[in-house]
Amino acid sequence: MDTSLPADLDALAARHGFFAWGAADAGEVADRGRYLDFLARGYHGAMAYLARNTGLRIDPRRLVPGARSVLVFLRSYAWAAWPVPRGHAQVAAYARGRDYHVSMKNDLRVIAAHLGEGRARAFVDTGPVLERYWARASGLAAAGKNGLCLRPDAGSRFFIGVIVTTLHCPPSEAAPRDPCAGCDLCLRSCPTGALVAPYVLDATRCLSYLTIEHRGAIAPEFRAAMGAVVFGCDRCQDVCPHNRAPAVAGCIDARPRPPLAAPRLADMLSWDEASFNAIAAGSAVARAPLRCIHRNALIAAANGGNRTLIEAYARRPQDADLAALAAELLAS
Numbered sequence: 001m002d003t004s005l006p007a008d009l010d011a012l013a014a015r016h017g018f019f020a021w022g023a024a025d026a027g028e029v030a031d032r033g034r035y036l037d038f039l040a041r042g043y044h045g046a047m048a049y050l051a052r053n054t055g056l057r058i059d060p061r062r063l064v065p066g067a068r069s070v071l072v073f074l075r076s077y078a079w080a081a082w083p084v085p086r087g088h089a090q091v092a093a094y095a096r097g098r099d100y101h102v103s104m105k106n107d108l109r110v111i112a113a114h115l116g117e118g119r120a121r122a123f124v125d126t127g128p129v130l131e132r133y134w135a136r137a138s139g140l141a142a143a144g145k146n147g148l149c150l151r152p153d154a155g156s157r158f159f160i161g162v163i164v165t166t167l168h169c170p171p172s173e174a175a176p177r178d179p180c181a182g183c184d185l186c187l188r189s190c191p192t193g194a195l196v197a198p199y200v201l202d203a204t205r206c207l208s209y210l211t212i213e214h215r216g217a218i219a220p221e222f223r224a225a226m227g228a229v230v231f232g233c234d235r236c237q238d239v240c241p242h243n244r245a246p247a248v249a250g251c252i253d254a255r256p257r258p259p260l261a262a263p264r265l266a267d268m269l270s271w272d273e274a275s276f277n278a279i280a281a282g283s284a285v286a287r288a289p290l291r292c293i294h295r296n297a298l299i300a301a302a303n304g305g306n307r308t309l310i311e312a313y314a315r316r317p318q319d320a321d322l323a324a325l326a327a328e329l330l331a332s
């Protein structure tokens, strides 16, 4: 049986919107201690799925029996900054285009199909795979102190997709050298102190977690730090010198799409389930429930001094927690 990779993988990857790909031998995650320590400290908060399937996460051979290689594919979302006028909401750059979970997964499945029936499985974000580890192990990127994978040519605004295969591919060369030498801008710029040490994120303090994954109230200590943020956070990437002028352009799939690229807070607060589902269809923004979008938009309205919006929202019948938040924001 031929167990080599098809020769046209470079062309196939480029044709499907990936600017780079690489390979690592399938095996135990060498720095699994960082992941286990993250869990032991409770930095994952309510993301219970991160603590499930730890065995699969630290060895992809348990995920795909007979796996020999992990192939890693990178897709850039480095589009120009999108203006956020007063009264509008800040949506993180990764979520301004089409939902990468869907579009990348589809493209990776096409590539996996080229590797042969039953020989490869594709993962993007949601599988039990430590994707950043594999991006580094495959020589494609280095770790930045903000926790993100970085490359000198592309900065950090790229997604990572993985194919675990029973075929063998010679491992790629070593990752780029330390891209952070002498710099700590991201650590100093994080508005909530979530980067508790270089490379270490306490997700429970991170605005990305608080605005997207966290379902309860957002503690008052984090509210001012949100500014106009309603979905995700880019601060520790915006300040990174490697993101100033990346040579790699954003993939067409990630092109910002109005109105979700920077929606009006007034519109967001008027969305009901049906309008939200229609507007967020095909976007990563759909990951957050509408009540979290409203919670975040109320805080952003308060940060922008827009009491009228909060008052109008408070007059409408709704969820008791959101009514309490609106009252609290109006009283402060």
Ligand code: B12
Binding pocket: 029, 031, 032, 033, 034, 035, 036, 038, 047, 050, 092, 093, 094, 124, 125, 126, 127, 128, 129, 130, 131, 132, 133, 143, 146, 147, 148, 149, 150, 156, 157, 158, 159, 160, 161, 199, 200, 201, 203, 206, 208, 209, 212, 213, 231, 232, 233, 234, 236
């Ligand atoms: C859970 C999760 C989150 C959580 C927790 C993030 C975290 N740092 O763990 C929250 C909701 C906060 C989040 C936020 C974001 N996320 Co996220 N997230 C994930 C997810 C699903 C799992 C991450 C995980 O397992 N964390 C546990 C920690 C311990 O693992 P890790 O950070 O991957 O680190 C491993 C290695 O890299 C290594 N390591 C880490 N640092 C260092 C340093 C050195 C020196 C060494 C040797 C090793 C090392 O140790 C770990 C174990 O091997 C991944 C997808 C996936 N399946 O991997 C996406 C992923 C990491 N997220 C991504 C993105 C884009 C984001 C945001 C930018 C979105 C946004 N704008 O709001 C922010 C960035 C916040 C930040 N500063 O990290 C991308 C990152 C792409 C990249 N270029 O790095 C991923 C890979 C999704 C994807 N498929 O593209 N995310």
Ligand code: SF4
Binding pocket: 146, 189, 190, 191, 192, 193, 194, 195, 201, 205, 206, 207, 208, 233, 234, 235, 236, 237
């Ligand atoms: S995404 Fe925002 S809150 Fe999270 S670590 Fe980066 S700057 Fe801090």
Ligand code: SF4
Binding pocket: 144, 145, 146, 147, 150, 179, 180, 181, 183, 184, 185, 186, 187, 236, 239, 240, 241, 242
């Ligand atoms: S801001 Fe500086 S320290 Fe942080 S990831 Fe970028 S280069 Fe590294």
